[in-house]
Structure formats: structure tokens, C-alpha cells
Amino acid sequence: MDLAFLKTLYERPGPYASVYADLTRTTEDAAKAAELRWRALRAELEDQNTPKATLRAIARTIEEELAMRRSEGIVVFAADGEVVHRERLPHPPRITRATLAPLPDVLPYLAERGEQFPHLVAVVDRRGGAIDCVGADGRHEHIDVRGDEEFPIRKVKAGDWNQSRYQRSSENTWKINAKKVAHEIDRAADRCRAEAVVIAGDIRARNAVLEEVSESVLEHTVEADKNTGINDPELDEELNRLLKLKTAERVMTVAERFDRELANGERAVSGLPATTQALRHGQVETLLLMDDTDSDDRLWIGPDPIQVAATAEELREEFGITDPRADRADAALVRAAAATDSELVVVPSNDQAPDQPVGAVLRYTTTPA
Template sequence: MDVTFLKSLYDTPGPIASVYLDMRRATEDAPKVIELRWRALHRELAEQGTPAATVEAIERIVAEENTQRESGTLAVFAADGEVVHSDLLPGQPRAELARYAPLPHVKPLLAQRGQPIAYLVATVDRLGGEITCVSRGGDRRTIAVKPDEDFPVRKTKAGDMFRQDKQQRAAEEVWRINAKKVAHAIVGAVDDCGADIVVLAGDVRARTAVQEELSEPVLSRVVDAGGAGPALDEEITRAVELKRAEHLTSLVGRFDEQLTKHGRAVEGLEGVTDALRKGQVACLFLEDRPESSITLWTGPQATEVATSADRLRELGVADPVEDLADAALIRALAGTDGELVLLPPESLRAESRTGALLRYVD
């Protein structure tokens, strides 16, 4: 996943407060419940020495979101009395937390966002269809495809045999013309939003006709959801999760191959931090272990990261600071425009459950 959107967050010198608050609303008294949840996190921040002005800045965001009556997980990052980044994520947090530390604690945010998958949903009938594109960044766009021909769209069932055959052929030609227009719109939309999946739903004859008009590269991404209807959202979620799992499996396989055969990969914290300092990392692999307490040492610059304070001092960093390893690695990755892959525990055989694909080797 692309983590460059975090760059502005790292422009603010630490320490920085990171808060994840459950904003879900299951009952009418949800606003009061959310206030109680926030008070608990407020106390945690105060106990960790967070300046009052910084806590107050977070509290203003919490209050504002509480009045909006939105639901999900509120992630807030603040320093020096100002909120530097906030996001409302769908669903519940894996754990509510409040942390005041040298670096922002962004891994829970990234884990909840998930590996982004761009997808397209096309609901079609014999007159045209509606196409919805969702980019990897979450931008949504809807396109209505109206028919070039709208009569006749149904075959006749009885009457003069010659006339019946003629009208049936005419109806099939209208279907084909409209299906071709929908297919053309789908191909263009796939290019625009970079869709990894095309979920196709609607009238069975229309779906078949549209698929016959799609180019092979687009057809290979099609997931036929049948008539779908109320079950369409479930079909979309299933298709996205399957594609995400396939994508992660492919990346891990590529990492293993490069590590064992071609040498364009490194493993373990020592190798990964060395590669990050040189700007070599194209793709960083981390297992998502919320309980991990492994730490690294960092300096003021994003790529100043090492497994020991002495190593950074050798590199000219006067006052190294210690923080969670994943926070330090993700900052360095964002600063060098690398991609992040978060994996479930036990997915990676690499040393320290950490590895990287490299842009180049020494």
C-alpha cells in the first residue's frame, strides 16, 4: 500500500499523540458512551505526559465528530497543540488506544485501511447500465450508460412467423448495440480508475452480451455476481477480499524468490534498516503484530533508523531516540516513497518477520 499520504504527518517533530477511538453508535445514548470512551483515553494521554494543549486539540476533533453522528474508528494524531492528521475509518478499532511517543503510531491506521484494491461495479440490463468505480484511494465515481437504441428490447411471443422472426432479430441487435456501448464504457472506466476487479451484475442476457464485447485484459478481471440485487454488497466484499489475498500471496512469493535466488531482497531488522537508509526499499513487508514491543532507534530525518543508538551516532545523529520498530520503519518507508505490505502473523518466513524487496542491489 502507498504510505506517501503520511509524509505531512512526519513533517511535525515529535513527540506526537496517537489516538484510536471507537465512534460506533449502537444505541440512542451513543454520544454519552463515546464521551466516556474518550475520557478513558484522555486520562491515558495525561499519564503519559501529553501537553494539555495537545489533548485539548484532540478533544475538539472528538467533539466535532461526535456531533456529526458518524460511525467507525476515529484516528487522530496531534502535536504542539495542533491536530496534524485525522481519519474516520469504517468499522471498530482492534483496540482503543492512546499513545504519546517520538513517532506517530500509524500501523493500526494502515491495518484498518487494508491493502487497497480498486474495483468497478457494473449493473446492466438490456437498455444500458450503471457503472461505479472506486479507486485505490477510495474516490468513487458513477457513470450512467444510456441506450443508443431502446426499441424493441423484447422478443415477440406470438404473431406472424415472419414478423416474429424479424422483431426477434431486431431485439437481439438492440441488445448487442447497447451491450457494446456498456462494454466500451467499462473498458474506459477500468483504465481511468485502475480497477483490479470488475464485478458484473444484472440481467443474465445483458451480462453475457457485455462480456462478449469486453477486451481480454478486462474480461480476465470480471467477477460475475449474477442478478445480485440486495446481495451485491456481499459479492463486492467477497471479490475484493479474494483479490487482496491473491495480491499478498503473489508479493510474498516474489519476495521469497528474490531472497533465495536473485538477491534483490533482504530480511531482518539489520538488513532492512540498512536498505532503508540507502533508499533501496521498493516494498517493505511487516507482519501485523499489535502486541510487538520490538524497538529501533531513529534520528530527525526519515531515513535515520538503525538497530542501535551507537550505529546512528556513527552516522552523525547526535541524539537518537527509541520507538516501536514498525513506527520507525513506516516513517522511513514513507520518506523514500516505498510500498508497504502488512501481513497476518506467521505469513513471512523471514528473520524478525520483516523483509524488503529492493529497487537495486549494491
């Protein structure tokens, strides 16, 4: 997971209020229930002495969501009287909580968000197609492709005097249009660097397009047997299935490399102290964190993201920090990883967990391998 999108989140001195709110409305008194759940979270923030300006900013955001009914859940991070980052969820968050701490409580959000693979969905027919492409930064691009050839599209019925000529013309028209659609798919996939491609629509058109797309796109493509629109829920389900598979493959690949490097005593470290030290020195290529949102592990931090250590004494000795602060270990590690352009892999807790809940694959080691 590329953490570059989080960098601006850490520009405030803090403290940060982090809210995971359930806004679902599934019963007759749903609106009231959602409001009561928010009041309970607000009370938690008040009990933690959240600054009034920050609390007001969060309240405006959540009350607007409740009024507009735009989401089933929301994640909000706020500091210095402003909402710094928010994300609407299509479902309730897995956990609901509100905390005030030196750093934002981001791990539940990142686990919920998951890997953001750039992807492309195309729904094609014999006249052209519709393409949606989403980049790694979440930016959407929609392209409607209208074939150059409109006539003839349909084959004539058997027995017509010019049957064979029209059949050949129809097939030629489909191929011409399919070639244009495939060209646009190739271009869009290249622009957004799509790692997953779903092609749906008319079966003859799908086959024609699949014959024309490039090999580099084809190797990332699955065919959906759906003759439907671009926003159809069944097509979304197929895309989500593919993206979950890609996520599982990504976790497995990184975990296998981590195990191999660790066993060989090479570019990997395991455990909180060693991983913290590697992040502090900019050595980490990929940080591995178990999805344990209830962990009580703590680290000490300074104002700079790389100022992170297992003890306050380490920060005082290495950086001269006079007032180190303690916070959740996962929050401190993610901040350091984002600042040093490290990637993150969140290891699901229901998978085979590593011996240590924290580890890292390194860019380099400080001693010869």
C-alpha cells in the first residue's frame, strides 16, 4: 500500500481526534439511532478533553452526513480546529470509536481501505463501449467509445437473397468497432497503470475486443459474463472479487519474501524494537503490520515522523528530544513509513499470523549480507 496520500495528514502538530462512526439506518427509528451513536462518540471525545474547535469541526462533518444520508459510515481525522481527512464508507466501519492522541489512529482505516489497485472496467457492445478507469490515487476517468461503423450491425435472417454479404459486413463492422474499443482500453489501462481489468458486455463483442487488446492488458484481464451497464451491482461485485484476490496475492508475495529474507538473515527484521529502529534509519522498503486494532503496544515519538523509538531515552539521546510523547505503536510506525516512502502491508489477523505482529522488508542492511 502506497502511503503517500497520508503525508498531508501529518502536517499538523496535533493532538488528533480520530472518529469511526456508524451511520447506518436499517430500522424504523434509524435516524435517531444513528444520531445517538454519534452522541456517544462525541461524549467520548469530550471525556478526553478534545479541543472545542476540533470537536465542532468533527460535529459539522458528521451532522452534515447524517442530514444528507450520503454514507453508511465515515472516518474522520481532525486537528487544530479542522477536519484534515475524511472518507465516506459504503458500510459501517468494523470498529466504532473516538480517540484523542498525538497521532491519528489510522490502522483501522487502512485495514478497511485495503490495497488500492489501479483498475479498469469496460462494458462493450457491437457499437462501441464504456470504460471506467481508476488510478492508484483514486482518480476516475470515464470514456465512451462509439464505433466508427454503424451499419450493418445485425445479421439478416436466413433465406434473404443477400444473406452471406450482410453477414460478412456485420462481422467486419463488429471487428472494426472492437478494434477501436480495444485501442481505447489499451490507452486507458496504460494511463492509469491498471493492474486489474474486467471486460463485460455482449459476448460476441467481448470476444472481438479480447482478440484485439494488447498482451500486457490481457494478462491482467478477467471476463465477466454480464451483459449489463457500467454501474451494475453485479459487475461491481465481480470487480471487488478480483481486487480482493489481488490483495491476497500481494500479502502472500510480501509475506513469503519477508520469511525468506528473515530466514537467510538478510534484508528483513522482525519485532517492534528492530522494526522501529529500521524505520528511524530509513531502511524499510515494506512495513508489515498485523491487523490488530486492539493492540496496546506503545512507542515514543517526537515532532518529526522519523523520531520514533521504543523508549523515551532513545529519542533524547539520538535526537535531543526534551518532551517525547507516547502513542499507539501502529500509529507511530505508519507515520514514519509514510515519511520515508515505505509501503505498507496489513496482514489480516484471520490469516496465518507471523510470530511477531510487526516486521519489515528492508531496502538495505547496515552490515554485509
